[in-house]
Amino acid sequence: MKEMYPKKGRVILHVDMNSFYASVEMAYDSSLKGKPLAIAGNVEERRGIIVTCSYEARKFGVKTTMPLWEAKKLCPQLIVRTPNFNRYRLASKAMFEILSQYSSLVEPVSIDEGYIDITDSYELGNPIQIAESIQKRILEELDLPCSIGIAPNKFLAKMASDMKKPLGITILRKRDVPQILWPLATNEMHGVGKKSAAKLSTIGIQTIGELAKGNEIQLKKLLGINGIRLKERANGLDERPVDPESVAEFKSIGNSTTLPKDVANQKELFSILETLSQTVSIRLKRENVLAGAIAITIRYKNRKTITRSKKLANPIGLKEEIVSYAKELFVKNWNGNPVRLLGITGSDLLDHEEAVRQLDLFSYESEARKEPLFKVVSLLREKYGKNIIDKAGSHQVDPNHQIGTETSFNKDFLRSFNEKKKE
DNA sequence: TCTGGGGTCCTAGGACCC
DNA sequence: TCTGGGGTCCTAGGACCC
Numbered sequence: 001m002k003e004m005y006p007k008k009g010r011v012i013l014h015v016d017m018n019s020f021y022a023s024v025e026m027a028y029d030s031s032l033k034g035k036p037l038a039i040a041g042n043v044e045e046r047r048g049i050i051v052t053c054s055y056e057a058r059k060f061g062v063k064t065t066m067p068l069w070e071a072k073k074l075c076p077q078l079i080v081r082t083p084n085f086n087r088y089r090l091a092s093k094a095m096f097e098i099l100s101q102y103s104s105l106v107e108p109v110s111i112d113e114g115y116i117d118i119t120d121s122y123e124l125g126n127p128i129q130i131a132e133s134i135q136k137r138i139l140e141e142l143d144l145p146c147s148i149g150i151a152p153n154k155f156l157a158k159m160a161s162d163m164k165k166p167l168g169i170t171i172l173r174k175r176d177v178p179q180i181l182w183p184l185a186t187n188e189m190h191g192v193g194k195k196s197a198a199k200l201s202t203i204g205i206q207t208i209g210e211l212a213k214g215n216e217i218q219l220k221k222l223l224g225i226n227g228i229r230l231k232e233r234a235n236g237l238d239e240r241p242v243d244p245e246s247v248a249e250f251k252s253i254g255n256s257t258t259l260p261k262d263v264a265n266q267k268e269l270f271s272i273l274e275t276l277s278q279t280v281s282i283r284l285k286r287e288n289v290l291a292g293a294i295a296i297t298i299r300y301k302n303r304k305t306i307t308r309s310k311k312l313a314n315p316i317g318l319k320e321e322i323v324s325y326a327k328e329l330f331v332k333n334w335n336g337n338p339v340r341l342l343g344i345t346g347s348d349l350l351d352h353e354e355a356v357r358q359l360d361l362f363s364y365e366s367e368a369r370k371e372p373l374f375k376v377v378s379l380l381r382e383k384y385g386k387n388i389i390d391k392a393g394s395h396q397v398d399p400n401h402q403i404g405t406e407t408s409f410n411k412d413f414l415r416s417f418n419e420k421k422k423e
Numbered sequence: 424t425c426t427g428g429g430g431t432c433c434t435a436g437g438a439c440c441c
Numbered sequence: 442t443c444t445g446g447g448g449t450c451c452t453a454g455g456a457c458c459c
Binding site: 020051052064109110111112113190191192193194195196226293295305306307308309310311 | 450451452453454455456457458459
């Protein structure tokens with residue numbers, strides 16, 4: 001397996017858009033340029049937080065995830081806008097379109113960053129020239145700044161793109177790792193958060209250099225398989241290929257909401273579950289998938305959060321189906337205390353056509369053999385609602401369904417993008 | 424007066440089967 | 442009368458990232 005991927009000589013770029021949402025807003029409205037700008041959800045609610053902010057705002061100490069009221073205290077003249085996800089998706093699409101002109105190996109990681117393998121793109125120039133060209137085009141054509149890391153693998157490219165912002169281009173060679181990466185604290189590493197950094201420090205590891213020389217048995221005990229991986233990365237090793245298909249499909253689709261104030265009234269909570277189910281149903285349909293499992297999330301006043309899930313005998317997608325399982329899980333597991341957040345997630349996603357085929361198999365071959373047909377029908381109706389029979393009989397999906405829900409990521413685009421690549 | 428919403432991946436324990 | 446070892450599936454929770 002390993003031999004399939006080149007062991008050396010790869011050239012990987014990591015392109016990272018700088019304060020993406022804020023930059024897009026500035027591109028749309030140039031009067032915002034040079035000003036402290038923040039993008040925040042729930043602007044009128046007390047629970048709004050900063051999603052992104054401009055570099056001018058950062059000078060005041062404003063940071064991502066900071067509560068809005070705190071940001072305003074630090075920077076009273078802060079301009080606050082709500083997110084326009086359609087704009088961001090469009091800008092993202094345009095950005096990846098540009099990247100795809102430099103290599104067929106483009107792996108989007110999120111709405112605003114991606115990897116490109118330019119090993120075979122030498123006819124377009126050397127790696128620095130290619131990076132400069134990409135950065136220039138994104139800036140001139142889209143009015144958006146980005147930082148680019150150049151390295152022999154994904155991990156180093158990611159670390160490199162982070163080093164100069166905004167509008168930086170940074171090369172990180174393997175031989176530079178001891179000098180550049182090793183002095184940094186472990187939590188500066190992609191993949192090491194607060195918890196892992198704290199655990200590492202209990203065995204005397206504070207820096208990436210110390211991690212690079214760490215004892216593998218100790219690391220494995222402390223962080224599991226991830227401990228071994230992190231040590232490899234700390235040594236500048238990372239064989240993962242740039243995979244254009246890696247994010248083509250969702251593994252789960254969910255919707256959650258923090259309530260404006262805590263709610264202990266079951267009726268009210270039920271109506272929120274209705275809304276969440278509706279959103280999840282619409283998004284499942286948009287992706288043309290059904291959920292084989294449903295989970296709910298309940299966060300209480302004290303931020304204690306539980307998730308409860310259930311595998312389903314047959315995949316579902318309709319709002320009514322989702323809401324009934326969600327309510328069932330909710331009444332079974334709610335302790336009656338005030339609720340701060342509610343969420344519903346569909347997982348074990350199955351392609352719709354595939355799901356229908358399996359349902360056919362189930363109803364005709366398995367059940368029908370055992371039971372008189374009329375009983376099967378009523379059994380299925382009882383279990384899944386009266387629509388189930390129609391659904392099993394026809395393979396219809398509404399192709400005109402248009403959705404404007406605000407997922408942070410444009411998988412539709414990625415799919416068409418990848419299909420185009422194959423041609 | 425605190426801490427959103429969208430995800431992915433990994434781990435661990437229990438049930439169950441052979 | 443007490444009891445191995447492996448494997449898979451399901452569920453819950455945690456860590457991390459953008």
